[in-house]
Amino acid sequence: MVDRQWGVPTLLGLRIPLISLIQTLAVAEYLNFRHAAKALGVSQSSVSARVKALEEDLGVLLFERHARGVRLTEAGRNFVERIGSGVDQIDHAVKTAGMVAQGECGRLRIGIHALIPRSFLAELIERYREDHPGIDVEMMEGTARDALMKLRANQLDIVFVAGTPELPDCHSRRIWTEPLVAALPDRHRLAGQTAVTWADLAGETFLVRHGGTGPQVYDHIVLRLAGRWPAPSILRFGVERCTLLSMVGQGFGTTIVAAASSLLPTPGVVFLPIADEPEPVAFSAVWSPYNRCAMLRNLLTLAGEMGRPCDSAQRALQK
Template sequence: MAVAEHLNFRHAANALGVSQSSVSARVKALEENLGLLLFERHARGVRLTDAGRHFLERVAAGVDQLDYAVKTAGMAAAGECGRLRIGIHALIPGSFLAELIARYRDDQPGVEVEMTEGTARDTVMQLRADRLDIVFVAGRPELPDCHTRLIWTEPLMAVLPDRHRLTGRPVITWNDLVGETFLVRHGSTGPQVHDHIVLRLAGRWPAPSIRRLDVGRGTLLSMIGQGFGITVVGAATALLPTTGIVFLPIADEPEPVAFTAVWSPFNQGAALRNMLELAGRISRRGASPDRMHAGDYPAV
């Protein structure tokens, strides 16, 4: 390529910082290996043959690809490009998770972020099948084959119709909710919400009535507003635009809802490492009040 650029062995050698004889020998060896002439020699230099011109075009494209491959490999090793596949329970504007992903995309614009929404069980299964890189789930799962880390917490809130008998109170207790009909979703955190209600109201009479619905979050909240029942959620849900419902803290809930990151111990990717480091930094210092309503999300 240097000889083709300068059309002179001596000038090419000077540009490369090697001897003219070395350049001449390398070109001659290449021509012998190919079984064709790449250059026509003359007294003042060389000229590309038709075969040489064709070969140069292809080689130049290959060198460009090699340079690009070297550059992007280095970026991938640093987590500056590539792909990060994330499993989530929901992405609510203004929530900790939404802030985390937004900041990550700002910090790593070369990384393609893919998100899959599902239950904790479904997303962890996809993680184990290497279809996801990291999963954020409600609770503190014990998964011996995965790494886990508590990332953030949210107070637990009861969601009631705005005309409910309890809506005038600043806070309520689980005992206040005995006898209520609870609505939970099949997807997202629905299974965990179901189990949590059963645990908190165990042994109280009457036993809770829990309806499991195959609906989205918006439809569930709308049904509560229409009086179909009540539910419990993490405080981030209160950031959604809603009408006809109220969110009340549960005073005797022993601890806030924990949200945990789960990832494979075999995943050593820099994109994943950068995500975990960013999550730790945001969690330690708290999110910006204007975007996160940080007072609603106690720092871990």
């Protein structure tokens, strides 16, 4: 609307009640005040009064009244076409906002170290997607350090890392555990044993990755074999997990992995428990204390409901 005195647009659109637009759309659909009022569950006088008030505010006649009902004017037809899409968008925005608030719509960004079929993390994400089909799950694989940097930069919503980090600026929760196992070539001198010790592994050539949990594996090997003789050799490679295990199968060396890696079909590799490893490897979820979205809360709740998460990996080792 243009102000007749000053010739400039006014903010009329900011003070038109939404209910007036909805009732106007209903009248335009039924071309009858009584039928529109019945469909909306309100009185005919209320609809008539609101439409008339809207026409007066606009300074435009939207409907031509006659005995059997009404007919849209050309201005009214143009107004209804334009306002109809706007009301639909508002309705969609309201419904979407409610779904987001309940954690049933939106995008959840997850940082992972790996996604191994039949592992606890894979089953957790699969269950979550089944329970919440309206959520778009995005995943990024990388080192714990990179994932935490992205979490702090609000580029990720939650990160799953090995260990139990205590970070002053983040919340964390221990989610599941897995035994630590040695991956050896099937022709290795130790391959026929039911288990190995760290003393057995002294002097071995270990293969670790630059990415994923590689840095943590490197530190763990150094810690466990410190002071033992002969000293181990640790080689780092910029490869994926499957490639590293394939290199083990080809005799390049050995490595240590969490038990879920034994679920990967890798020809030429045997996985043996480490008998003197004091405790299983813990895996934790880390998230920002400022992230209170229902999507994240639902994922953490589901993780807590999934029971004994290390059983599948342990069963695979026992076969």
